[in-house]
Amino acid sequence: MSIGTSPPRRDGLEKIVGSSLYADDLRPDGCLYGATVRSSRAHARILGLRRDPAFDWTGVTLVTAADVPTNIVTLMTDDxxxxxxxxxxxxxxPLALVAAPTREQALAAARAVIVDYEDLPALFDPELAEGNAIQIFGHDNVFKKISIRRGTFGGRQGIRVRGRYQTGLQEQLYIEPMSMLALPRPDGGFTVQGSMQCPYYIDRAVKRMLGDERVNVVQAVTGGGFGGKEEYPSMLACHAVLLARASGRPVKITYRRDEDLRATTKRHPSIIELDTLVSPGGHVLEFGARIVMDGGAYHTLSTVVLSRAILHVTGPYRAEAVALDGVCVATHTPPNGAFRGFGAPQAQWAAERHMDRVARTLGLDPLELRRRNLYKEGDITATGQVLHDPGGFAVLDRALAAAEAPVDDKTIRPGVTAPAMARGRGLALAWHGCGFTGNGEAKIKGKVALEVRDGTVYVGIASTDIGQGTETIFPQIVAEELGIDTARVQMLPHDTAQVPDSGPTVASRTAMVVGGTALAAARALRRHLQSTAMSDEHGFDALLSRLAPDATARVVETYEVDANIQWDMDTYQGDAYPCYGWSCVIVDLRVDTDTGEVIYDRVVTATDVGRALNPVLASGQIEGGTLQALGWATQEEVVLDSRGGMRNDRLTNYIIPTALDAPEMVTELVEIPFAGGPFGAKGIGEIPMDCPAAAVAQAIEAAxxxxxxxxxxxxxxxxxxxxTPGESR
Amino acid sequence: MTRFRCNGMDVQTGAAPMSRLLDVLREDLRYTGPKEGCGEGECGACTVRIDGEPVMSCLVPVCQVEGAEVQTVEGLAQPVVHAVQSAFLQHGAAQCGICTPGFLMAAAALLDENPHPTREEARVALAGNLCRCTGYQKIVDAVVRAIAKEA
Amino acid sequence: MLACTAPVIRPRTLRDALQARADRPDATVLAGGTDVMVYMEAGVLQPSAVIDLWGCHGLRGIEARGNELRIGATTTHSDLARDPRVPAVLRESALTVGAVQIQNRGTVGGNICNSSPAGDTLPVWLALDADFQLSSVRGTRRVAAADYWRGYKQTALATDELLTAIYLPEVEGEAHFRKVGTRMAQAISKVIFCGRRSHGVARLAFGAVGPVPLRVRAAEDALVAGAPVSEVVRLVREGIVPIDDVRSTRDYRARVSGNVVGRWLG
Incomplete structure (x- = not known):
């Protein structure tokens, strides 16, 4: 049996010997290198683009907006x-594109395109954006507004506690910069190959831009995504295809790190104001929230980010009445987009910090306050969803038990850290809706194909492995259901010409939703073989042996939406998610009171994963997400220049944690199964982002x-x- | 013309002397194990060993390896995979894998000098390599357990 | 990045190196490459010629000479960190330069000549009263570290000179080094401090808090005179000239500079 064990990752051998081919490792014959001409202004009318006559343009291909058949990046809106x-x-x-035989030439050519601008007034402050006279998006600069009301306000006695919480931009910082190739096909179409999360996003975007269906998209081995390679690669693929189309040659565009930092999407900054009425005993009576998120200049996925923020802003806690209002606005800054957690980390940073403020106001122990409000069986959420098997107390107890072990202090390193430090412990709790909101899966209709050839089962999915290990988990799921060795299950290449659309690789949905569909497909395959072989045998080997030696079988299964899920998109009432994951994090740290530096000694996480399909891969997701969250907590800051661009556009000054910054981690996997997931599995990719920052803040406060x-x-x-201790900032 | 040994083979390149060793390895010699994550010596994905020492190959002009022995991750796997490579596989230390070749080269250099490092020693030796997937926990696990201790 | 087709001169002897420097005052001097290659990749340096000292004999290594320690200019930070004869504060500072890969390549001379105000080892040379040996075909001279940095990226080095060695005198007293960056490794400093004190002598040297690595002499004098710690700290904050930049703020640097001194003096 394979489920619950940890076979090494499928792509592991290639990765440890260096033979995995990432996009920039590919070099087709005759390949040109592409580069991008970018705007130097936040908001301007483009009067014209000119070629610098002093530059040698021989062999250089130039593409401008006039050369784009349908000039839209297909995603949610067409802005x-x-x-x-x-x-x-x-x-x-991006204003124009160039391609040349070498990377250096391409970069030089991009610099030799002269752009004439007429500056227009620019708007950077998200709190001033709505309804501003300076228009960016629509008539009011609002990408989306969402309100949730439940219960009635007024008539209650209690203590009112108000707070304002903020989060900044964060860069995904996959270690492999964006890279994409476009290859002309013999039939006049194009193959796109590159670093990506969502091949079908690109497939749709390129086909629509070209008005031509002769396009297929193939994922190369991808060096991390974290949401950053969800939507942006669609634009990059369009760019590579435009250059390939204009030059008739294969074209590769690989961003330099500085370009990647400046140009690609980041986590939405947020300003969240919470206003609660609490009983003297610490029960939350009324919970009000006002969320402002900055979407940047284009919509990308902002609507959904705001949605997830508002659905998580109470944290995993009850309230008798809620009034939640959120708005995501446009500013003249590079668009923000998908990033692990997708609004929920921002929301729960605010929720948990607010719980600490309430505890301080009431003179209650922060942990006790949380116990009094944490969701229990049968509790009703802000959207009216009745919770079953909520895991808050289970993860809390597991984390507290694991944190009883003594903490090994990180070694004091002469020259870098000082021994004189204040010590503190902090705890935070979170929940995270798994998969798409409400009945979102009904729109996606994600598919999984299984094929039998030569005694091997091939899994065809468009969901990509960007490091999380799904290439390993899908064979485990299918093999488990069919009762065969995982070695007999292979993955088909993630090529839109070969695999069906399983929906995007996002929202902690791949193992849970697409994995569940793979499980259903395995069952369908068995039924299919039973009928084909005219046998009622269940053993896969026996079934297979009754097939003709050269026979092939193929089934395609579509995700079946749970008919019991009721969701009203207009009122934001109903079952917001098919299930929730739960998380508790306990951080032990020291603060150097001379410098304000935070040293992480240990982080204990307890996470409800439903079922750990592959415990090593599951804990790897949690540990990686936890450190990404610790970076967001204390190190990672995007500094903007006067044009709204990233000023610290290098790895020397956008700081992510090293091995010396990372704490020792204790990773507890709690298993509260979800009946709708394969073998009980829930989504786990994003929840590790939710708790750590608030736990760190509580620990700093304790210290x-x-x-x-x-x-x-x-x-x-x-x-x-x-x-200024105790002051709000 | 610069001549050196790479992964045990005599090689030569006509690349300009100030060309980055990383580019010569990847473009001329087609060793694509070393990766470019930043181009300024911050991320460590391009780490190779020169005469046994780990260095950032994006910061080494190729003229400086004249006569030297260069090893990339491809060479570390020859003739058989290094113990730390197996340990990375076993402990789940590689996720997306883009940083893995660099980590392996830094780790192999550490283990040559210190076969049984403490977790802290491993963290110091690996501090020049950035990973965004693992939180480093399983990487440290793999490095400290790569070489079995005598019973 | 631009393809660099500049000629590279690779002298094998010091004599050849000095001659090359005399012939090509325009040339970029290359040692371990950890700064030069970054500048070239960023497009801010396009050398017309390069003098590569990496393979030049006699420039790398540490030896005791009389009461002094002679440290060759192309000695790497790893070399420095490994040698037990090197004062602890200097070894500590060498171990904070980038990480292992950078320490294996970056040289002490390169760090001095690059003259970044945030160079991690630079305040240590000041605190230890080091002399820098500057050589040319005209001859050799010694300049005290305290007289070497003249202004932002401006030094005492003439256009035909090379830094060939650093001389460390035997010094007395208790010394302390502290680097404050944004993370525990691979960090560019926000404040670097190296202090030394013994009877009648005090050195309080800083990096990343002014256009050059600097000593705060008023604070040193106060310390020697037995002033209270709070007064020394005040004079430190007064004597440094930090700025706001992308990495930190003037206020933070001033506060922290005082705090780390205060902590050391306890």
């Missing part, structure tokens, strides 16, 4: 052009008395807060 023509709405927006309410809690902010 974003593939290349900006008349108006540029953010700095570093020093300084309460911080904005992320990131850089040493500069911590040191400033140390001077």
């Amino acid at each position: 974003q052009p593939v290349l900006a023509g008349g108006i540029t709405r953010h700095v570093h927006e 020093t008395g300084a309460a911080l309410h904005a992320l990131p809690m850089t040493p500069e902010r911590v040191l400033a807060a140390l001077e």
Whole structure:
């Protein structure tokens, strides 16, 4: 049996010997290198593009907006052009493309395109964006507004607690920069190959841009995504195809790190104001929230990010009445987009910090306050969803038990850390809706194909392995159901010409939703073989042996939506998610009170994963997400210049944690099965992002008395807060 | 013309002397194990060994390896995979894998000097390599357990 | 990045290196490459010629000479960190330069000549009263570290000179090094401090808090005179000239500089 065991990852051998081919490792014959001409203005009318006559343009292909058949990046709305023509709405927006025989030539050519602008007034402050006279999106600069009302306000006695919480931009910082190839096909179409999460997003985007169906998209081995390679690669693929179309040659575009940092999407910044009425005993009576998110200049996925934020903003806690309002607005900054957690980390940072504020106000122990409000069986959420088997108490108890073990202090490193530090422990809780909101899967209708050839079962899915290990988990699921060795199950290449659309690789849905569909497909395959072989045998080997030796079989299964899920998109009432994961994180840290630096000694996580299909891969997801969240908590800050562009566009000054910054982690997997997931599995990719920042803030407060309410809690902010303990900042 | 040994083979390149060793390895010699994550010596994905020492190959002009022995991750797997490579596989230390070749080269250099490092020693030796997938926990696990201790 | 077709001169002897420097004052001097290659990739440096000292004999290595330690200019930070004769504060500082891969390649001379105000080892040379040996075909001279940095990226080095060695005198007293960056490794410093004190002598040297690595002499004098720690800390904050930049703030740097001194003096 394979489920619950940890066979090494399928692609592991190639990865450890260096033979895996990532996009930039591919070099087709005759390949040209592409580069992008970008806007230097936040908001301007583009008067014209000219070639610098001093530059040698021999062998250089130039593409502008006028060369784009349908100038739209297909995603949720049609607001974003593939290349900006008349108006540029953010700095570093793509305006034109060049291709040349070498990378150096291409970069030089891109610099030799002269752009004439007429500057227009720009808007950067998201709190001023709605209804501003300076228009970016629609008539009011609002990408989306969502409100949730439940219960009635007024008539209750209690203590009112208000707080304002902020989070900044965060870069996904996959270690492999964006890279994409376009190859002309003999039939006049194009093959796109590259680093990506969602091959069918690109498939749709390129076909629509070209008005031509002769397109297929193939994932190359992908060096991390974290949401950053969900939507942006669609634009990059369109760029590569435009250059391939104009030059008739294969074209590769690989971003340099600085370009990747400046141009690609980031986590939405947020400003969240919470206003609660709490009983003297610490029960939340009324919970009000006002969320403002900054979407940047184009919509991308902002509607859904806001949706997930508002659905998680109470944290995993009850309230008798809720009034939640959220708005995501446009500003003249590079568009923000998908990033692990997708709004929920921002929302639960606010929720957990607010619980600490309530505890401080009431003089209650923060942990006790959480126990009094944590969701229990049968509790009803802000959307009216009745919770079954909520896991808050289970993960809390597991984390507290694991945290009883003594903490090994991180070694004091002479020259870098000082021994004189304040010690603190912090705890946070979170929930995370798994999969798409409401009945979102009904629209996607994700498919999985299984084929039998030569005694081997091939799994065809469009969901990609970007490191999380789904290439390993799908064979485990299928083999388990068929009762065969995992070695007899192979994955088909993630090529839109060969595999069906399983929906995007997002929203913690791949193992749970697509995995569930794979399980159903395995069952269908067995039924199919039973009828084909005219046998009622169940053993897969026996069934197979009754087939003709060269016979093939293929089944395609579509995700079956649970008919019991009721969701009203207009009122935001009903079952927001098919199930929830639960998480508790306990951070032990020290604060250097001379410098404001935070040293992480240990982080204990307890996470409800439903069922750990492959415990090593599951804990790897949680540990990686936890450190990404610790980086967001104290290190990672995007500094903007006067044009709204990223000023710290290098790895020397956009700081992510190293092995020395990372704590020792204790990773507890709690299994509260979800009947709708394969073998009980829930989505786990995003939940590790939700708790750590708030746990860190609580620990800093415990250590020093300084309460911080904005992320990131850089040493500069911590040191400033140390001077004014207890003050809100 | 620069001559050196790469993964045990005599090689030569006509690349300009200030060309980055990384580009010569990837483009001329087609060793694509070393990766470019930043181009400025911050991420460690391009780590190779020169005469046994781990270095950032994006920061080494190829003229400086004249006569030297260069090893990439491809060479580390020859004639058989190194113990730390197996340990990475066993402990789940590779996820997306883009940083893995660099980590392996830094780890192999550490283990040559110190076969049984503490977790802290491993973290120090690997601090020049950035990973965004693992939180480093399983990488450290793999490095400290790569070489079996005498019973 | 631009393809670099500049000629590369690779002298084998010091004499050849000095001659090359005299012939090509425009040339970029290359040692371990950890700064030069970054500047070239970023497009801010396009050398007209390169003098590569990496393979030049006699420039790398540490030896005791009388009461001094002579550290060759192309000695790497790893070399420095491994040698037990090297003062602890200097070894500590060498171990904070980038990470292992950078320490294996980056040289002490490169760090000094690049003259970044945030160079991790630079305040240590100041605190240890090091002399820098500057050589040319005209001859050799010694310049005290304290006299070497003249302004932002401006030094005492003449256009025909090479930094060939650093001389460390035997010094007395208790020394302390502290680097404050944004993370525990691979960090560009926000504040670097190296202090040394013994009877009648005090050195309080800083990096990343001014256009050059600097000593705060007023604070040193106060310390020697037995002033209270709070007064020394005040004079430190007054004597440094930090700026706001993409990495940190003026206020933070001033505060932290004082704090780390105060902690050391306890």
